[in-house]
Amino acid sequence: xxxxxxxxxxxxxxxxxxxxxxxxxxxxxxxxxxxxxxxxxxxxxxxxxxxxxxxxxxxxxxxxxxxxxxxxxxxxxxxxxxxxxxxxxxxxxxxxxxxxxxxxxxxxxxxxxxxxxxxxxxxxxxxxxxxxxxxxxxxxxxxxxxxxxxxxxxxxxxxxxxxxxxxxxxxxxxxxxxxxxxxxxxxxxxxxxxxxxxxxxxxxxxxxxxxxxxxxxxxxxxxxxxxxxxxxxxxxxxxxxxxxxxxxxxxxxxxxxxxxxxxxxxxxxxxxxxxxxxxxxxxxxxxxxxxxxxxxxxxxxxxxxxxxxxxxxxxxxxxxxxxxxxxxxxxxxxxxxxxxxxxxxxxxxxxxxxxxxxxxxxxxxxxxxxxxxxxxxxxxxxxxxxxxxxxxxxxxxxxxxxxxxxxxxxxxxxxxxxxxxxxxxxxxxxxxxxxxxxxxxxxxxxxxxxxxxxxxxxxxxxxx
Amino acid sequence: xxxxxxxxxxxxxxxxxxxxxxxxxxxxxxxxxxxxxxxxxxxxxxxxxxxxxxxxxxxxxxxxxxxxxxxxxxxxxxxxxxxxxxxxxxxxxxxx
Numbered sequence: 001x002x003x004x005x006x007x008x009x010x011x012x013x014x015x016x017x018x019x020x021x022x023x024x025x026x027x028x029x030x031x032x033x034x035x036x037x038x039x040x041x042x043x044x045x046x047x048x049x050x051x052x053x054x055x056x057x058x059x060x061x062x063x064x065x066x067x068x069x070x071x072x073x074x075x076x077x078x079x080x081x082x083x084x085x086x087x088x089x090x091x092x093x094x095x096x097x098x099x100x101x102x103x104x105x106x107x108x109x110x111x112x113x114x115x116x117x118x119x120x121x122x123x124x125x126x127x128x129x130x131x132x133x134x135x136x137x138x139x140x141x142x143x144x145x146x147x148x149x150x151x152x153x154x155x156x157x158x159x160x161x162x163x164x165x166x167x168x169x170x171x172x173x174x175x176x177x178x179x180x181x182x183x184x185x186x187x188x189x190x191x192x193x194x195x196x197x198x199x200x201x202x203x204x205x206x207x208x209x210x211x212x213x214x215x216x217x218x219x220x221x222x223x224x225x226x227x228x229x230x231x232x233x234x235x236x237x238x239x240x241x242x243x244x245x246x247x248x249x250x251x252x253x254x255x256x257x258x259x260x261x262x263x264x265x266x267x268x269x270x271x272x273x274x275x276x277x278x279x280x281x282x283x284x285x286x287x288x289x290x291x292x293x294x295x296x297x298x299x300x301x302x303x304x305x306x307x308x309x310x311x312x313x314x315x316x317x318x319x320x321x322x323x324x325x326x327x328x329x330x331x332x333x334x335x336x337x338x339x340x341x342x343x344x345x346x347x348x349x350x351x352x353x354x355x356x357x358x359x360x361x362x363x364x365x366x367x368x369x370x371x372x373x374x375x376x377x378x379x380x381x382x383x384x385x386x387x388x389x390x391x392x393x394x395x396x397x398x399x400x401x402x403x404x405x406x407x408x409x410x411x412x413x414x415x416x417x418x419x420x421x422x423x424x425x426x427x428x429x430x431x432x433x434x435x436x437x438x439x440x441x442x443x444x445x446x447x448x449x450x451x452x453x454x455x456x457x458x459x460x461x462x463x464x
Numbered sequence: 465x466x467x468x469x470x471x472x473x474x475x476x477x478x479x480x481x482x483x484x485x486x487x488x489x490x491x492x493x494x495x496x497x498x499x500x501x502x503x504x505x506x507x508x509x510x511x512x513x514x515x516x517x518x519x520x521x522x523x524x525x526x527x528x529x530x531x532x533x534x535x536x537x538x539x540x541x542x543x544x545x546x547x548x549x550x551x552x553x554x555x556x557x558x559x560x
Contacts, residue, residue, distance in 0.1 A: 043480030050484055 003079045011313030012111050013087075016096070017079050019104040024071065028100065031067035068098055076108050086113040088316065111313035114369040118377065119307025121370075122434045126299040129292040129439045133284040141280050145265045146254045155251035158208045164192045165206065166248040172241040173221070188247065199240075206244055214245040292439045300431040304374075305366045312365055320361035321354070328357070372420075374427040382419045382426070390418050473500045473508040477557045478544070487558040491548050498524070498543045505545045513555050519548040 002018040032051050041049035041057050055063055072093055080087060091108035098104050152164050159165055166188055173182045193203050201219035209215055221238045255261050262276045270276045332339050343353055374380075395406040408414060432438055477483070478493040486493055496505055502520040509517050523546075527539035549555070 043478070043483070045481060048481050053479070 001075060003082065005083060009314060010311045011114060012109065013085060014107055014109045015079050016107045017075055019075055021101050021103055024100065024104045027067040027071040028063060031063055031070060035063060035066055072106050087111065088113050111315050114316060114365055115311040116369045116373045117309045118370060118373050121304040121307060121431060124300065124303040124307060124435060126303050126435050129296050131288045131292045131439050133281055133288055137284055138277060138280050142257065149255045151253045152250040153253045155249045158210045159193060159206050159249060162194055162252050164190055164250040165246050166190055168245045170243040174239045205242060209246050211246055211249050216241065216243045296432060296438055297428050300435055301367050301428060304431055305370055308370050310366055310369065317358065317362050317365060320365055321357045324357045324361055371424040371427040374430060375423045378430055380423055380426045382422045386422055387415050387419050390422060470508050470511065473497050473504050474512060479558060484558060486546065490551055491546050492555050492558060494545045494547065496543050496545045498541065505547065509547050515553045516550040517547055518550055521546040
């Protein structure tokens with residue numbers, strides 16, 4: 001058996017296998033014996049007919065075909081083993097020459113398992129992540145809390161920014177010249193100036209109105225893109241004539257941040273503003289740590305990927321991209337959305353989305369391959385107890401049917417998956433270790449985080 | 465009634481499991497005319513295949529019964545001849 005290999009593209013091997021004529025002859029004999037066993041020749045029991053008769057009965061061509069169908073996969077397996085390749089799919093086979101008495105030649109093209117040569121991943125450097133909870137962030141939370149407890153109080157005078165009006169609104173929407181204008185009436189609707197769905201001119205239109213006033217003004221609805229049966233169309237900008245009658249005018253009243261407010265938002269958990277602020281800061285810090293950790297992990301993995309060289313078959317990336325696409329479509333359909341709609345709203349094209357998926361798929365495969373290589377090189381191992389713990393933790397997060405989840409997770413297949421993911425995570429931790437570990441919070445110590453005590457920096461009160 | 469024409473004696477070679485097995489021993493199996501004699505078989509074989517016949521054994525095979533609803537009918541009986549050739553001689557029909 002003579003085998004030559006070439007690599008037409010990264011991660012793909014084409015083997016050309018040449019088998020001596022004798023191999024073909026023996027294969028034909030074996031094929032004939034197999035065929036004899038299932039062919040009935042009159043006058044003979046199955047398998048008892050002489051070879052020549054069988055050959056005449058079924059025809060030369062089908063005997064050769066049978067021989068080739070057995071010989072090629074057999075010698076392909078042998079060739080793969082000899083070369084020590086690890087294919088990830090069934091090969092595409094092509095027969096170059098198959099004539100009795102001549103060498104049998106065929107080619108097999110197959111995608112190989114991705115290969116990686118890790119770079120000097122122990123000396124990669126990344127920009128360290130900082131864990132920083134700014135006072136502004138804390139203040140933002142406070143102001144969100146205040147806004148969520150806004151009350152509206154009657155206001156004298158005229159409509160101004162952030163006020164709420166209760167008004168009857170008539171909208172005459174200009175449509176095609178051919179059809180009638182469309183009129184929409186809403187009575188007694190609550191409208192907050194600056195926070196309504198009307199086009200920009202509306203707020204200035206009602207500005208300065210007092211209770212009892214009626215005003216008529218025109219506003220332009222901007223163009224709206226939309227997808228109809230005839231593809232992408234655009235609804236042209238249209239003029240709308242508003243007639244607004246104000247019945248009530250209210251102004252926003254944000255609650256004052258005092259102990260009362262603290263008690264109400266924390267549902268009695270905290271007595272003082274300081275305690276609440278410390279709690280908010282602690283929560284934000286925990287979140288910030290979590291984000292910083294995952295950013296750090298992504299950075300080290302990216303850095304390690306950048307330093308390594310890969311050989312990945314294009315088909316594998318394609319498959320992964322398809323998989324990601326299916327997943328994304330699935331997640332959109334669960335939210336009763338289509339990806340097409342989403343792309344349109346965010347102003348993306350199918351092509352750019354596919355390119356994104358392709359990049360994501362490539363990164364994922366690279367990351368997996370590299371992490372697996374690191375696991376091997378660093379001799380990382382996973383304990384059964386670690387898998388057990390993971391299973392238990394995951395099962396615990398499904399309180400309703402923990403038993404069923406546990407059973408599913410304990411299948412050999414899923415245990416293998418879990419241990420792979422633990423190993424990969426260990427590899428990531430190893431990488432993080434090389435760049436000096438995970439970022440540590442600088443403003444708070446661990447104990448302060450856990451007991452949520454007040455902290456000197458948290459004592460400022462937000463400005464009113 | 466004896467067979468008048470020598471070319472009507474041999475009907476077909478019996479190339480079957482048993483036939484090929486016997487051929488390996490230099491014995492060749494034929495279906496022959498039901499009315500023919502051993503001598504006629506010998507003569508017919510020698511003329512047709514240009515070989516020398518050592519012995520001819522003959523058996524009359526009973527026709528099989530075939531049933532159709534309540535009636536049973538019989539296929540015709542037929543005659544089988546085992547022709548032993550001079551050692552080393554063969555009939556090519558059996559070597560397919």
